[in-house]
Amino acid sequence: MLAMNYRGPYRVRVQQKPEPVIEHPNDAIVRVSRACICGSDLHLYHGLVPDTRVGSTFGHEFTGVVEEIGSSVQNLKVGDHVLVPFNIFCGSCYFCQRELYGNCHNTNPEATAIGGIYGYSHTAGGYDGGQAEFVRVPMADVGPTVIPGDLDLDDAVLLTDAYPTGYQAAEMGDIKEGDTVVVFGAGPVGIFAAKSAWLLGAGRVIVVDHVDYRLEFVKNFAQCEIINFKDVDDMAIHIKKMTDWLGADVCIDCVGCEAAGNVAQSITGRYMKLQAGAATVLHWAINSVRKGGNVSIVGVYGPTFNAVPIGNALNKGLTLRMNQASVKRHLPRLIEHIQAGRIEPSKIITHRVPLEEASDAYHIFSSKLDNCIKTVLIPPNAPKSGVVLH
Amino acid sequence: MQTQSSTQPQRSHEHIKGWGADLDPKNRPAYPMERMPPRLKGVHWDQPEQQPVRMEILHSTERPGITPIFGATVPPSGLSGKIRELAFKSSENDIRHWLLLLLADRVNVVEGIGQDLMSGHIPNIFAEMGGKSELKHNPAGLARKVAVASAVIGVGYYLMTRKSRR
Numbered sequence: 249m250l251a252m253n254y255r256g257p258y259r260v261r262v263q264q265k266p267e268p269v270i271e272h273p274n275d276a277i278v279r280v281s282r283a284c285i286c287g288s289d290l291h292l293y294h295g296l297v298p299d300t301r302v303g304s305t306f307g308h309e310f311t312g313v314v315e316e317i318g319s320s321v322q323n324l325k326v327g328d329h330v331l332v333p334f335n336i337f338c339g340s341c342y343f344c345q346r347e348l349y350g351n352c353h354n355t356n357p358e359a360t361a362i363g364g365i366y367g368y369s370h371t372a373g374g375y376d377g378g379q380a381e382f383v384r385v386p387m388a389d390v391g392p393t394v395i396p397g398d399l400d401l402d403d404a405v406l407l408t409d410a411y412p413t414g415y416q417a418a419e420m421g422d423i424k425e426g427d428t429v430v431v432f433g434a435g436p437v438g439i440f441a442a443k444s445a446w447l448l449g450a451g452r453v454i455v456v457d458h459v460d461y462r463l464e465f466v467k468n469f470a471q472c473e474i475i476n477f478k479d480v481d482d483m484a485i486h487i488k489k490m491t492d493w494l495g496a497d498v499c500i501d502c503v504g505c506e507a508a509g510n511v512a513q514s515i516t517g518r519y520m521k522l523q524a525g526a527a528t529v530l531h532w533a534i535n536s537v538r539k540g541g542n543v544s545i546v547g548v549y550g551p552t553f554n555a556v557p558i559g560n561a562l563n564k565g566l567t568l569r570m571n572q573a574s575v576k577r578h579l580p581r582l583i584e585h586i587q588a589g590r591i592e593p594s595k596i597i598t599h600r601v602p603l604e605e606a607s608d609a610y611h612i613f614s615s616k617l618d619n620c621i622k623t624v625l626i627p628p629n630a631p632k633s634g635v636v637l638h
Numbered sequence: 639m640q641t642q643s644s645t646q647p648q649r650s651h652e653h654i655k656g657w658g659a660d661l662d663p664k665n666r667p668a669y670p671m672e673r674m675p676p677r678l679k680g681v682h683w684d685q686p687e688q689q690p691v692r693m694e695i696l697h698s699t700e701r702p703g704i705t706p707i708f709g710a711t712v713p714p715s716g717l718s719g720k721i722r723e724l725a726f727k728s729s730e731n732d733i734r735h736w737l738l739l740l741l742a743d744r745v746n747v748v749e750g751i752g753q754d755l756m757s758g759h760i761p762n763i764f765a766e767m768g769g770k771s772e773l774k775h776n777p778a779g780l781a782r783k784v785a786v787a788s789a790v791i792g793v794g795y796y797l798m799t800r801k802s803r804r
Contacts, residue, residue, distance in 0.1 A: 262709045269712050272689040272780070298739035299722065301712040302750035323680040337760040338682040338707060346672040354686055357697035357704040359730055364707065371739070374695070374709030386689075386707050419668050425661055446654045449661035467642065469655055479641045519742070552736050555655035558803070574668065576678065581667040590656030611768020617775035 250628065251305045251380035252606045261457045262606050263397065265305070268376065268384035273320035273547060276388035278312035278330065281630040282405040283378040283603070284333075285613050285623045288434045292369060293419045293610055296525065296550060299358065299370040307625075308334035308366040309408040311401060312380025321467035323389045330392035332385055333575030334409040336364030350572035355386065361551065363572070364378075379606060381627045393579055401631065403586050403595035405563030405624060406436075411572040411582060412548050413504065414440025418448050420544040420569040421498035426451035430490055430536060432501035433530045434462035434474075436596050436622045437546060441500050442470035443591055444512075450498075454490070456483070458508060461619045470597060476499075477509050487536035495538030502576060503529040503556075504547025507619075517554070524550030534561050545570035599623040694719075696726040718746035 251265040251478050268277055289306050291297050314328045324330065339350035341516040343363075344352050355364030356373035364386070367377015376383060385392060395404045414437045423429060431438050434457035445453045454606040457463050463474040480486045486555075488495055505525020506518060517526035533543045534557050543566055561568060585591050598621045601609040609623050643655045651657040663669045681762040693713040697704045725738035754761045772780045 302746045347676045360700045447660045449658045449704045475641045578667045608768045608771035
């Protein structure tokens, strides 16, 4: 089969690879119909995630048709068209019992801090991802969701990570009616977090980034205010001026370890690897939120350590909430939002690219060329668009 | 794009479709954070069956053994594999664990090029790095990178030859 193949930092190619096989009785083999490139795939692509092995296939946002099922699978059948949450989870461990599917303790032998994730290095379990013609889907009875017949495939694939992660980012902010919410990052997750903040009752939504075309997009898509941080001398002062000198009620980090905006953070975090990425947005969030406010973090950071102003967080009495999204628990409500016309996730897709051109797709996304916001890879023989046919 | 924000928030949200739809916590799918019993259907095991082990699987020292489910791809091999094995003698709490894994990743890149060449495949690094799209969408940037790289190589060559002439 054709599959994306990691060769080293900034180097990927598509080549033939053996098809996956059933490894466990509750596995399914899925023929991929859509696979996105996620912003967090870029951390792998840039060589920032430890234990990313040459020969791995990335891709944790994908949909596909069930091709084969293991002997114990009861809830899926061959031919079902499914969307597959990026979390691999067992459904029965201590954490899954609490609906914390992103923290499953039974699917990742290599690390305890993170559950299994498709195509996200051996630090996240060593699974191959969906940027391929076929993919192994473990725990098939609990992970995949059959795509409702009226849901567009391009909306469905965004339900596997980007939209639920953006929604959970907003939800973890514990937004109250009328709250001022600042979202850092106008990538796909930030765009969905901004949109979701309105659904949760925000009174004001402000998005911060430095990429003009992304700011223009989020202003229209999420009807929010925008700040280009290149126009701003000091982010905390700017936000405080906008909020009667109190600070925002909620600040959300949708950027993570590759943030621009602070030279010292970039040098120590991104180039010298003296910390687990640049903590620029964590600084801005902690220092821009009001006393007693909430900081929600879904931006990805490395496993070592970051220099953050934790003393300010203490003195301000902040609540810091963060997690990988537990996609499965969000799906019913988020599908309702799409069906009710409250949100149209597929509007953020700017590039639909054949799987064979993954090298160029990664470069375009990584370098923010051609006004790229979201890229979907389409394997050979996949349906081109439209609703799912069962 | 100029920053478009003000010191005064907007008062009406009628133009925002779905505003407040999830204002009530009962509509919030992740509320409360730890929700018991879980709403998940289809679980017909107390503990998942153990997946057979058919390759070397490293596991964190912060757990007693491997998990019931795991990825069965790209087992550790070569020098990078030895470094990974060494890394997994330290816990996730130990910075050496992560630094050794990053070192192994860099060694693995060189091994990957070696494997390509051994199998008769010369990697097209320009294509792997998306050079075609750079040429199409950012030709000026590509020209700048080529110029900088050429200058660095040229200066290096000059310094080396000047030294050897002495």
